Amino acid sequence: MVAPLKVGIAGLGTVGAEVVRLIETQARVLAGRSGRGIRVVAVTARSKAKKRSIDLRGVDWAKDPIALATHPEVDCFVELMGGAGDPALSAVEAALNAGKSVVTANKALLAKHGIKLAKSAEKHGGALNFEAAVGAAIPVIKTLREGLAATGISRVYGILNGTCNYILTRMEQEGLSFAECLKDAQRLGYAEADPSFDVDGHDTAQKLAILASLAFGTKVAQSAVYVEGISSIAPEDLRAAADLGYRVKLLGVAVRTAKGIEQRVHPTMVPKSSSIAQVMGVTNAVTIDGEGIPPITLVGPGAGGAATASAVVADIADVARGIRANPFGRPVAHLRDTTKAPMERHEGGYYIRLLARDLPGTAAAIATRLAEQKISIESIVQRHPNGGAVPANPGKAAPVPVILITYATHEDAVRRALAAVQHDKVISGRPQVIRIEKN
Amino acid sequence: MVAPLKVGIAGLGTVGAEVVRLIETQARVLAGRSGRGIRVVAVTARSKAKKRSIDLRGVDWAKDPIALATHPEVDCFVELMGGAGDPALSAVEAALNAGKSVVTANKALLAKHGIKLAKSAEKHGGALNFEAAVGAAIPVIKTLREGLAATGISRVYGILNGTCNYILTRMEQEGLSFAECLKDAQRLGYAEADPSFDVDGHDTAQKLAILASLAFGTKVAQSAVYVEGISSIAPEDLRAAADLGYRVKLLGVAVRTAKGIEQRVHPTMVPKSSSIAQVMGVTNAVTIDGEGIPPITLVGPGAGGAATASAVVADIADVARGIRANPFGRPVAHLRDTTKAPMERHEGGYYIRLLARDLPGTAAAIATRLAEQKISIESIVQRHPNGGAVPANPGKAAPVPVILITYATHEDAVRRALAAVQHDKVISGRPQVIRIEKN
Incomplete structure (x- = not known):
């Protein structure tokens, strides 16, 4: 019998405690599956005194994360502290440089320092596993790294943030505003007091950068991701989307184009019939388009202590x-440099919602501006709030929402056309633009 | 640099040819991912003379599968011939006994001889990989074997046969009969000339037996699976299901119950809102319920040359x-014996469709028989074909469909109640019974 793998865990919050518990309760199954035992030999956390539900008798308490990472007894360092900088960064580096393996759930660290850490793992022979960093127990890292090892990937995209999907689901189902749903999400613990990291798309961007690297062999780089959040989405966008056969989701999309790898996070209209459109509430999902094979979609919990711990312990196994x-x-050495794809060169369909002034010739003016940019319109819906009756006092009437769906075009064409429309003073306020992603 | 892995492939149909092609075209990526090259050194197939699109210059042609399996140059034997018996069985055994690794897509072989082969792999140190045997490129084997290594599984279920799901989807969407849809499926190449292996549920049963073993640590045994096919499903069942918020799918379900592991394949009503209900056409999907974590669903192509080859080559990598x-x-040695769970002890909700004779007291008679068996009714719908008007000539009128949904009960109670109802002569024909699976 091989000696057991000796594990050191830094961070004993919900996930860390659940990891300790799983390693103990699943000991026999884990040993059977791994061919050797797994034993927690040392831990560290911010407060040693804090009352915890787990039994740490016989487990060494390291004075700090670096001490744990270089602990002579530890074969595998498990980093569950979070954060892109220290102490997580130096502790993970110390462990890898000492030839130990590292398991982490830290997406921020990987999105920022992933390549440096991978180099160190490669040089010293340790593993660097991070299934829990994206989609918790959804096996997306393993699928891209091993399961589709032989398949060229043309696109990977998904719902990677439960907070945003929860908010968009409630907005759609109950016709509520973004602000109302955010408040509810905060009350229920689905959103932080400062929600910007989630709702502005940065959490999704970190996860997408990791997936893009695995899918396309590019160097992981959060800075290469274009990011737009969901705070501008209005209930009328979700209603219009539904009428047109779409749903709005905050997607992270990494796609191979003729101009390179595009990585982008933004609210996206997806066909209602697509697998990704069915994903509601806090659930996450990733779709992988492999060359020559129909899409594979993985759906499941993207967060939560038990789901995250499940992935962490599988990585340890x-x-x-x-x-x-x-x-x-x-x-x-095979990973290519990543550059930020310029969004003005993005190609795709667009949803555009305008508030048109209810004057003769407005529709014609808008259509002309789009035609000038060679944008073809798939559908146009103009909804008179008064049911289509001729306004008693044209020019003074409330503006009329006009919703356009374009065929595939370039983003810079859309931007130029809308700038011209605004310049013509035939609309009120800013146009709403949502990119369409076809399946 | 480590020496390349030398591969021998038995079977050069669509999948085999695609495996050869992928190994060649993806050589650099595969070497990068695996840390060593992968090279096809020998092959065999029924006809050497057959024209193939792949370049086999420099590749040895073995005289038969056993010769290939024991070929001195071959490290990894890839079995793509199919069939539960010889030549696949003896060739795989010969390769494993010679200490070689084996990759196969052969569900029938694994469902029948999986344990014997696993023993041999264990004894001689070779791998036995079979991701492609269930759900082609959907990474369900890897997820159960590695990704959820630490998580107790309470249930695994899925749509494992594209032919059946295609037929049920068409029946539902177009109101067609089973026979009409089967004919179309045959015309389109989705169903075999003899469709019974698919539509009677045996293909699903073989795949389920493999998943159950991985999920629950039981010995794989197709004989332990209760099997019922889809040929008795009528369009009116799909309509009634839709009205009640369900869809009908042919599911393979393996579930841990107080009485042991239940393995069953049968048409199943699933809530329309569940991930599995969204899976249409030839697509496959598997949902895994891990203890303490929300369900994980994997969706994708369950068949096809490219998807199958993708999984085979990932296994080789x-x-x-x-x-x-x-x-x-x-x-x-840790796998437990499997026994067939007696379906009469199955617990769950039931959909029952009866054709009641339109006589006073019929509904009361049916309700009484169910009550005698302590079956609680969640809903009952009685649809008079004439819109509910009192028939001009009671007793002579056409029978009236009655649809019942029960709360969770025992299957033997349902069977006894329906036997009594039939004995009472208040219904025409056989009652239709479909089990309900909650998510």
Whole structure:
């Protein structure tokens, strides 16, 4: 019998405590699956005195994360502290440089320092596993790294943030505003007191950067991701989307185009019939388009202590079994540099909602501006708030919402056309623009 | 640089040819991911003379599958011939006994001889990988074997046969009969000339037996699966299901109950809102309920040359990387014997469709028989074909469909109640019974 794998855990919050519990309660199954035992030998956390539900008798308490990472007894360092900087960064580096394996759930750290850490893992022979960093227990890292090892990927996209999907689901189902739904999400613990990291798309961007690297062999780089959040989405957008056969989701999309790899996070109209459109509430989902094969969609909980701990312990079990995959699929030397794809060159369909002044010739003016930019219109809906009757006093009447769906075009054409429309003073306020992603 | 992994492929149909092509075209990526090259050194197939689109220059042609399996140059034997018996069985056994690794897409072989083969792999140190055997490129084997290594599974269920799901989807969407849809499926190549293996549920049963073993640590045994096909499903069942908020799918379900592991394949009513209900056409999907975590659903193509080959080559890449998982997750010595769960003890909700004779007291008679068996009724719908008007000639009128949904009860109670109802002569024909699976 091989000696057990000795694990050190930094961070004993909900996830850390659940990891300790799983390793103990599932000991026999884990040993059977891994061919060797797994044992927690040392831990550290901010407060040693804090009351915890787990039994830590016989487990060494390291004085700080670096001490734990370089602990002579520890084979596998589990980082559950979070944050892109120290102490997580130096502790993970210290462990890898000491030739130990690392398991982490820290998307921020990977999105910022992933390549440096992968290099260190490669050089010193340790594993660097992070299934829990994207989509918790949804096995998307393993699927991209191992399951689709032989398949060229043309696109990977998904709902990677439960807070945003919860808010959009409530807005759609109950016709509520963004602000109302955010408040509810905060009350229920689905959103932070400062929600910007989630609702402005940064959490999704970090996760997308990791997936893009695994899918396309590019260097992970959060800075290469275009990001737009969901705070501008109005209930009328969701209603219009529904009427047109779409739903609005905050998607992270990484796609191979003729101009390079595009990585972008933004509210997106997806066909109601697509797998991704069915994903409601806090659930996450990722769709992978492999070359020559129909899409594969993985759906499940994107957060939560038990789901995250499940992925962390599976990663530890892989270390125990001796699996050493390249952290980002390919050797670091094979990874290509990533540049931010300029969104003005993005190609796709667009949803445009305008508030047109109810004057003769407005529709013609808008249509002309789009035609000048060679934008073809798939559908146009103009909804008179008074049911279509001729206004008693044209020019003074309330503005009329006009909703346009374009065929595939370039984003800069859309921007130029809308600037011209605004310049013509035939609309009130800013146009709403939502990109369409076809399945 | 480690020496390349040398592969021998038995069977050069669509999948085999695509495997050869992928190994060649993806050589650099595969080598990067695996840490070593992968090279096809020998092949065999029924006809050497057959024209193929792949380049086999420099590749040895073995005289038969056993010769290939024991070929001195071959490290990894890839079995793509199919069939539960010889030549697949003896060739796979010969390869494993020679200490080689085996990759196969052969569900029939695994469902029948999986344990014997796993023992041999364990004894001689080779891998036995079979991701492609269930759900083609959907990474369900890897997810159960590795991704959820630490999580107790309470249930795994799914749509594992594209032919049946295609037929049920068309029946539902177009109101067609089973026979009409089957004919179309045959014309389109989605169903075989003899469709019974698919539509009677045996294909699903073989796949389910494999999943159940991985999920629950039981010995894989197709004989332990209760099987019922879809040929008795009528368009009116699909309409009634839709009215009640359900869809009908052919599911394979393996579930831990107080009485043991239940493995069953049958038409099933699933809530329309569930992930599995959204899966249409030939697409497959598997949902895994892990203890303490929300369900994980994997959706994708369940068949097709490219999707199957993708999974086969990923399995080969795992062999190249040196991954040796227990074929069924746990060591064979840990796997428990499997017994067929008696369906009469199955507990769940039921959909019952009866054709009641339109006589006074019929509804009361039916309700009484159910009450005698302590079956509670969640809903009852009686649809008079003439819109509910009192028939001019009671007793001579056409029978009236009555649809019942029960709360959770025992199957033997349902069977006894319906036997009594039939004995009372208040219904025409056989009652239709469909089990309900809640998410």
